[in-house]
Amino acid sequence: MAAITLNGIRKSYGPHTVVENLSIDVNRGEFLTLLGPSGCGKSTILRMIAGLDSPTDGGILFDGQRVNDVDPARRNVAMVFQSYALYPHMTVRQNLEYPLRKRGVPKARRAGLVDDVAAILRIGPLLERRSSQLSGGQQQRVALGRAMIRDPAVFLFDEPLSNLDATLRAHMRAEIIRLHLRLGKTMVYVTHDQIEAMTMSTRIAVLDGGRLLQLGTPDEVYARPATRFVAGFVGTPRMNFIPGALVQGDAGCVFRADGLTLDVPVPSLAPSGRQVVAGIRPQDLLPAEGGLPGRVTLLESTGQEVLVTAALGSQEVVMRLEDANGLRVGDTVGLAPRPGKLHLFDAESGERVGP
Amino acid sequence: MKTPPMKTLGRVLRDILVWAVIGVFSFPLVWMLVTSVKPRDQTTSYPPALLPDQFTLEHYVNLLFNTAFPRLFVNSLFVSGVSTLVAVLCATAGAYGMTRYRFPGRSLMARLVLFAYLLPAVVLLVPLYVVVAGMGLGDSLWGLVVTYITFALPFALWLLRAFMAALPPDVEAAAAIDGASRWAVFFEIVIPQALPGIMATAVFTFIGAYNEYLYALVFVNADARMTLPPGVMRLVKESYNIDWNVMMAAAVVITAPVLVLFACVQRHFSQGFGAGSVKG
Numbered sequence: 212m213a214a215i216t217l218n219g220i221r222k223s224y225g226p227h228t229v230v231e232n233l234s235i236d237v238n239r240g241e242f243l244t245l246l247g248p249s250g251c252g253k254s255t256i257l258r259m260i261a262g263l264d265s266p267t268d269g270g271i272l273f274d275g276q277r278v279n280d281v282d283p284a285r286r287n288v289a290m291v292f293q294s295y296a297l298y299p300h301m302t303v304r305q306n307l308e309y310p311l312r313k314r315g316v317p318k319a320r321r322a323g324l325v326d327d328v329a330a331i332l333r334i335g336p337l338l339e340r341r342s343s344q345l346s347g348g349q350q351q352r353v354a355l356g357r358a359m360i361r362d363p364a365v366f367l368f369d370e371p372l373s374n375l376d377a378t379l380r381a382h383m384r385a386e387i388i389r390l391h392l393r394l395g396k397t398m399v400y401v402t403h404d405q406i407e408a409m410t411m412s413t414r415i416a417v418l419d420g421g422r423l424l425q426l427g428t429p430d431e432v433y434a435r436p437a438t439r440f441v442a443g444f445v446g447t448p449r450m451n452f453i454p455g456a457l458v459q460g461d462a463g464c465v466f467r468a469d470g471l472t473l474d475v476p477v478p479s480l481a482p483s484g485r486q487v488v489a490g491i492r493p494q495d496l497l498p499a500e501g502g503l504p505g506r507v508t509l510l511e512s513t514g515q516e517v518l519v520t521a522a523l524g525s526q527e528v529v530m531r532l533e534d535a536n537g538l539r540v541g542d543t544v545g546l547a548p549r550p551g552k553l554h555l556f557d558a559e560s561g562e563r564v565g566p
Numbered sequence: 567m568k569t570p571p572m573k574t575l576g577r578v579l580r581d582i583l584v585w586a587v588i589g590v591f592s593f594p595l596v597w598m599l600v601t602s603v604k605p606r607d608q609t610t611s612y613p614p615a616l617l618p619d620q621f622t623l624e625h626y627v628n629l630l631f632n633t634a635f636p637r638l639f640v641n642s643l644f645v646s647g648v649s650t651l652v653a654v655l656c657a658t659a660g661a662y663g664m665t666r667y668r669f670p671g672r673s674l675m676a677r678l679v680l681f682a683y684l685l686p687a688v689v690l691l692v693p694l695y696v697v698v699a700g701m702g703l704g705d706s707l708w709g710l711v712v713t714y715i716t717f718a719l720p721f722a723l724w725l726l727r728a729f730m731a732a733l734p735p736d737v738e739a740a741a742a743i744d745g746a747s748r749w750a751v752f753f754e755i756v757i758p759q760a761l762p763g764i765m766a767t768a769v770f771t772f773i774g775a776y777n778e779y780l781y782a783l784v785f786v787n788a789d790a791r792m793t794l795p796p797g798v799m800r801l802v803k804e805s806y807n808i809d810w811n812v813m814m815a816a817a818v819v820i821t822a823p824v825l826v827l828f829a830c831v832q833r834h835f836s837q838g839f840g841a842g843s844v845k846g
Contacts, residue, residue, distance in 0.1 A: 258739075261739075261743055262742075262743075263739050263742065263743070282742075283739075283742045283743045284742060284743070284744075284745040284746065284747065286743075288743060289743065289744075290739075290740065290743050292736045292739070292740060293736075294734060294736045296734065296736035296737045296739065296740035297737070297740075298737060298740075298741070298755060299737070299759060300758040300759060300761075309741070309744050309746075310744035310745055313744055313745030313746050313750070314745050357740075357744070361744075
């Protein structure tokens with residue numbers, strides 16, 4: 212187990228900067244997820260932790276020791292790749308044994324370890340098969356086994372589930388959570404899937420354009436997104452955004468939506484006239500008498516809930532309801548945000564405004 | 567279930583066509599083999615007999631004991647074998663370097679590699695002769711080896727570069743993290759995956775050197791150091807009457823190593839390379 216410190220990391224390829232001045236402390240035994248859209252630099256960060264790439268600037272420390280110039284082989288990390296990266300010319304057993312062989316583990320002990328891991332991951336019957344003869348889910352298991360077999364200090368996952376179908380993905384997600392509970396190792400997990408990030412992580416680091424936007428527990432990131440980008444990226448269905456301004460209302464500061472007669476009191480802020488964007492999660496937008504008139508344009512029922520899309524002036528918003536209450540496409544419904552559930556972001560910078 | 571008659575007919579016609587094409591292409595080879603075991607008096611008989619009345623191995627005995635053929639054969643195998651070995655070894659390492667390391671002029675180099683290969687052989691004949699003679703390798707088999715490597719290496723590099731570029735780099739990264747050194751990654755992970763490509767390259771390189779005529783004719787004069795293509799030509803020229811039977815026997819023996827080579831590596835050709843290592 213090791214604590215990882217990323218200290219002012221920058222990575223550029225020629226004039227192109229992929230990661231900018233990134234500092235994160237990953238605690239011992241923590242499950243940290245790097246979450247962001249493709250091209251946000253998250254895989255590059257993982258590769259730098261593994262030692263496959265070196266940072267242009269800044270230091271990477273394992274338990275306080277600088278490892279910038281340490282070979283991947285000597286960092287005692289294990290990595291699971293999106294592509295699984297099994298050795299195609301070897302059997303499953305040889306794949307699992309490879310990291311042990313490279314570390315000089317005696318043959319008898321290797322066999323025992325392979326059996327243990329095969330039992331945990333239920334890949335015993337596959338041991339003598341070639342990796343090319345396995346299904347995606349089986350390959351994923353073998354890749355996981357190859358990572359855990361040598362008891363590394365740190366586990367690194369690079370979008371390990373994105374090539375699996377939905378059912379298998381949910382299953383393997385649970386498997387990785389269990390693995391973390393069982394081993395208690397430091398794990399760094401890269402994904403663009405916010406469900407994976409929310410369900411698995413101790414903390415989430417949300418990245419965009421090579422910059423760290425927010426670092427916090429899943430609950431913090433969800434309840435109090437630091438920027439408009441984070442607010443839009445985390446949570447499904449996506450948060451609704453309504454542009455407007457902070458102005459003086461009847462009783463203090465209110466958010467007034469552009470072109471709409473919506474005033475929401477925000478007593479903690481000053482009515483500065485500042486241009487802002489209000490974010491409302493779909494479950495925080497409720498049908499209400501005297502609310503904003505929205506015309507229903509789409510109803511999507513999943514059985515347990517209904518997503519109602521409504522046109523509000525020139526834009527569409529989504530409401531999440533437990534049942535449609537007889538709403539039909541074309542109806543007009545009054546909409547109002549749940550009190551205290553309005554997120555405000557600066558219209559220019561996207562930074563969170565207020566508490 | 568009964569197959570509709572039209573479908574059966576179509577299948578039969580297709581089979582006939584396939585066999586006809588196979589027949590056309592294999593006939594010269596069959597004729598070569600048949601002529602090499604025919605008694606001399608039946609060789610040019612009319613109408614030609616596809617199968618002779620009796621078979622004889624006298625032409626092979628003649629070829630192997632009364633001509634310079636065995637010497638030529640050994641020389642050819644040596645020249646082709648050594649140049650293939652050197653070219654494939656260098657090209658494997660070179661192709662790996664070209665696909666996995668970033669260095670200035672990388673893509674330019676990849677394009678220039680084939681440049682020498684694009685020039686007609688005859689253009690380089692005199693300059694190469696001067697170079698080889700300057701190295702003290704004139705009129706020697708090593709001179710031919712050097713020459714063949716000059717041509718084979720760029721070609722091998724070019725072929726193998728494509729193979730190496732298709733190998734997923736993640737697999738090598740995984741091996742590096744698993745504790746393998748650069749060398750271990752190359753020998754234990756890259757080479758086994760690139761084996762089909764290496765085999766294919768070796769076969770092409772070998773055949774290229776084995777069949778080469780022009781340089782072998784010009785660079786080597788002594789009978790003892792002659793290779794098959796110019797050597798067999800000389801055997802044919804020297805006799806007043808062309809001995810077709812011996813010549814066909816020679817052709818059979820010349821073809822044999824290539825067929826053996828193909829038989830040995832065919833397994834690797836048909837194997838999908840890189841399959842199953844990575845997904846997506």
